[in-house]
Amino acid sequence: MWLNELQVNDAALRTYRKALRLSSPNHVVIDNLFDNSQLDAVISVLQQQHNWTTQKHSYSALYVDNAKWQKTPQTQRFVKRDLWQRAASKTVPATSTIADDFLTFLRGDEFMALLSRIFKVSLTDINVAKPDINTNYFRLAATDFVNQHADDSPGREVCLLLYLNKHWHHDNGGELVFRGTADTPVTIAPLHNRCVLFNPASPGAEHWVKALTTKNTPHYRYNVTSWYWSE
Template identity: 70%
Template structure:
């Protein structure tokens, strides 16, 4: 239902594995991996402002409150963005519920099996205390940022980024940039239904997001971020 089946054939999996082996960092970009119609329903839910809350991290501390943030030097500021707030259990908001269903799918057996197959590693949430906090939606405005960082952590095998930006133009900014190797960074545009899968422990996997260049205060860069562990 959520996945487009042409990406699940043996030939497709073989091609993606080949790309992973040859890339630095180990990553693969898959366009149109997910059902377009369902993602449009998800995006409609994400465009409701009441579901968002600002999130701020420094390099020394996650989830910094506003008072501490004002005292944090610019060079120590790591992330400023909005985090999607999940609806309460049993909430009648069906638009938000489709967005929640997608997050649940991304941690479900079918998608974990696909990632395990691609990366040749057994992925599981068996030792993850709160799986739900490792898969969520984020949005960036022109005043927000995600600065250079690494996502590697003991047992973390795969990171996924999925972009939900319709009609995104190259001059809007917001590109994902991997450090890469030999001073040759890799830049990826956050186009709609573009999925980036990567090994966070592979060389060159440090990354950041270029600032948005749009002057519109109502335009956001939307994405899903999800992290996966082995046992």
């Protein structure tokens, strides 16, 4: 239902594994991994304004409230963006069902088995206390930012970034940038139905997001972020 079957056959998986092996950081970019018609339905839900809340992180503390944020120096702020409120909350309308269904799929056995085959590691949520909070939608406005950081928590094997930005142009900004190795950063545009999979512990995996431009840019840059662990 969710996957584009042409992108998950044996030949495609061999290509992805080769890309991972040869890249620094170890990453692969897969366009059109998911069914576009299903993603269209998800996007229509994400455009509902009442389902979003602001999220702020500093380098010393996650989920900083407004009072602490105001006391945090600019150099210590690394994330300001909007977070999707999942339907588990009583305040979120039931119309968000298909968006939540997609997040459930990304956390389910079928998709995790696919990632396990690509990365040649057994992924599981058996030791993850709250799996659902590790897969969600985010959006950035021109005033938001994701500064350089690493996602290499112990046992975290795979990070997924999926972009949901139709009609995104090269001058809109918002590119993902890996630090890379040998002073060679890797820049990836956040195009619609583009999936970036990477090993967060591999050299050069620290990353950030370029600022959105304010001219001729859609109001928000949307993506899914998901983290996966091994046993």
